[in-house]
Amino acid sequence: MAINQQKAQQIWQTVCSIPKGKVASYGQIADLAGLPGRARMVGKALGYAPEDMNVPWFRVLRSNGQLAFPSGSESAEKQKGLLQEEGVVVLNNRVKLKQFGWQPELTELLSLKY
DNA sequence: GTATTGACAGACG
DNA sequence: GCGTCTGCCAATA
Numbered sequence: 001m002a003i004n005q006q007k008a009q010q011i012w013q014t015v016c017s018i019p020k021g022k023v024a025s026y027g028q029i030a031d032l033a034g035l036p037g038r039a040r041m042v043g044k045a046l047g048y049a050p051e052d053m054n055v056p057w058f059r060v061l062r063s064n065g066q067l068a069f070p071s072g073s074e075s076a077e078k079q080k081g082l083l084q085e086e087g088v089v090v091l092n093n094r095v096k097l098k099q100f101g102w103q104p105e106l107t108e109l110l111s112l113k114y
Numbered sequence: 115g116t117a118t119t120g121a122c123a124g125a126c127g
Numbered sequence: 128g129c130g131t132c133t134g135c136c137a138a139t140a
Contacts (some may be wrong), residue, residue, distance in 0.1 A: 105118035
């Protein structure tokens with residue numbers, strides 16, 4: 001049961017809303033998804049994220065812009081590759097949030113509501 | 115019901 | 128920028 005899948009759904013939706021070439025932190029996703037302070041839940045939700053949804057979990061990073069996975073890990077490398085493919089520059093398992101950090105605009109938020 | 119863990123965040127040094 | 132500690136909440140044992 002994982003928490004209400006509704007929330008997980010919302011999380012996935014939010015993650016899917018991240019514009020290409022940008023990245024968001026767990027806290028950011030959690031907040032936008034309606035789970036303030038439950039950043040951990042986001043990670044778990046992404047854990048269940050079905051591939052059918054094509055959830056760009058690779059665009060979700062830590063608050064500091066560091067990848068959620070340890071360097072050298074398959075997922076981390078994959079994530080890096082995908083991000084770079086999207087145009088995001090990843091160095092040393094890190095992304096410059098100052099430049100690639102997703103700053104949700106009203107239009108973006110509106111697409112999540114309802 | 116209690117203890118441990120986790121794809122985390124923020125504060126400190 | 129990095130390591131450590133604390134706080135938060137849910138899942139798992």
